[in-house]
Amino acid sequence: MKLNALACAVALNLTGCVMGPDFRTPTSPLPAHWAPTASETGHSRAVEGEVDWRWWDSFGDAQLADLVREALLSNLDLQQAASRLEQSRALRRQIAADTLPAVSGGLDYSRSRNSQRGLNDPSGRSGKQAFSLWNGGLRFSWEADVWGRVKRSVEAADATVRMAEEDRHGVQLLVMRQTAQQYIQLRGTQQVLTVVEQNLKIAQRTLELTRLQVQEGVATDLQVSEAASQVAEMQARLAPLQQSSAQLINALSLLLGKAPRALHRQLATLAPVPAYRGDVPIGLPSELAQRRPDIRSADARLHAATAAIGVARADFYPRITLSGNLEFQALQLSDLGSWGSRRFALGPGLSVPLFEGARLQGALQLQEGRQQEAGVHYQQTVLRAWHEVDDALVAYQANQQRRDSLQQAVRHSERALDSVHQQYAQGTVDFLNVMTVQNALLANQAAWVQSTAAVSLALVDVYVSLGGGWEVSQCRREPCLK
Structure with missing residues (x-):
């Protein structure tokens, strides 16, 4: 350090010497290719290719696309993040003023x-x-600025601005994710509600049939009570689903900065669960550090901590004014x-500085410790991102397999219910068999609808883990989102 200071003092020009280490982005410990997942005929496959920045459009649901676009324009968390970014820019301008008289x-x-x-x-x-x-x-x-103290301060401020920008990108990605997830969950809940209503109608027809059989002396009052109990049990399932549907609509309203029930008229109408069956381009692992806002933010944090070391070292040397x-x-x-x-x-x-009571040395050690922490944080962020991508790909494949298996189970249950209804009408089976088969059908249908939504939710997680989406929303005005 002293030799470096002596060399600077000999040069003593206006540009001066810059103390502290120069920043270099660490090498990301990522593989050359993503680990392949098992694929089956008819399933979406993860393939190498440019990640779709407008991934919500891949679901083919215009209402979902409109909600995401409106959320990016109106979400209050995003507005707070934008305000924090402006604050960091103002602080940077304040620090950069030290370079001028x-x-x-x-x-x-x-x-x-x-x-x-x-x-x-x-x-x-x-x-x-x-x-x-x-x-x-x-x-x-x-x-x-002989020792580069001001230059390093501006460099640290620039990195802090970049960190605020990436944090805003992270909020954008989170808003997209929450909007898509809650919309998909809403459509899944509405579909389950429809399934319960359809099974309720079947149970009500069965109850009517049982009452007719009682009049004909074929069935007993016990069987009527069992049929009525099944109707009441299915009716009881409606209220929680209606509650969940209303709460999901309100959650979407909050994301869009609207009052409760503001989207009820728009979203209360039944619509299918958004689905996607094409191949999913996921890019290369080497591109992850350029896309994910949390990795970019961690890189900026490490840059700011590295520049702060130069500021702390420059404080050891004379200031010339x-x-x-x-x-x-x-x-x-x-x-x-x-x-x-x-x-x-x-x-x-x-x-x-002649005597500072080890204050300057302590300040330097503090900044060096912060740089070490920021370096470990960067490595952890990259590793966590790698895990999230891998877990999302595995979940996407597994949910597709579960959805297909449940679809087969629904078909078998529907055939079984038709058969048991015929046998019950003929008096060859008792009502317990009817209840058992119908409850199995209801469970399989609800599970299949939920698995369909789970596939779409898993695909959202795949896109978000890849860091795609915030690039198309760099402006606050709607034309930038089209």
Whole structure:
């Protein structure tokens, strides 16, 4: 450090020397290719290719696309993130001002009278009369950034601005994810509600059939009670699903910065669960660090911490400042601008830290510790991103397999229910068989609808884990989103 300082002192030019290490982005510990997942005929496959930035459009649901677009324009969390970004930019401008001279101007007036027994009276009146004094002029000061302290401060501020930008991108990605997830969950809940209503109608017809059989002496009152119990049990399932549907609509309203029930008319109408069956381009692992906002933010955080070390090291060395003033002073306002009323001063200043009680050393160690922490945080962020991508791909494949198996189970249950209804009408089976088969059908249908939504939710997680989406929303105006 001392040799470096000596070399800088010999050079002693305006650009000076820059203390501290230069920042380099760490190498990301990512594989060359994503681990392949098992695929089956008819399933979406993860393939190498450019990630779709507008991934919500791949579901083919215009209402979902409209909600995502409106959320990016109106979400209050995004507005707060944008405000934090503007604050960091303002702080950067404040720090960068140290690279330029500070110039101030002033004008003051005083009415005074000196002591007749004291020091000399500058007015020449020996303290016998009061006098007016006018002062006006310019003052300036400038620090020669010999050791790069100001330059490193600006570098750290630039990295902090970049970190705020990436944090905003992260909020954008989170808003997209939450909007898509809650919309998919809403459509899944509405579909399950439809399934329950359809099974309720079947149960009500069965109850009517059982009552007719009682009149004909084929069935008993016990069977009527069992059929009525099944109807009541299915009716009881409706209220929680209706509640969940209303709450999901309200959750979407909150994401869009709207009042409760504001989207009820728009979203209450039944619609299918958004689905996608094509191949999913997922890019290369090497591209992940350029796409994911959390990795980019961690990189900026490490950059800021590295630059802060240079600031702390520069504090060990002298500060050279140049200051001066050009002023006018007169007893009469009419004389204030005359050449004879001028006065000026110009000269350099040197400030040397001689004894700080280990404060500077402690500040340097603190910044070095923060840099080490930021480096570990970067590695952890990259590793976590890798895990999220892998887990999302596995979940997407597994949910597709589960959906297909449940679809087969629904078909078998539907055939079984038709058969048991015929046998019950013929009196060859009792009502317990009907209840068992119908409950199995209801469970399989609900599980199949939920698995269909789970596939779409897993695909959302795939896209979000890849960091795609925030790139298309760099403006606050709607045309930037089209």
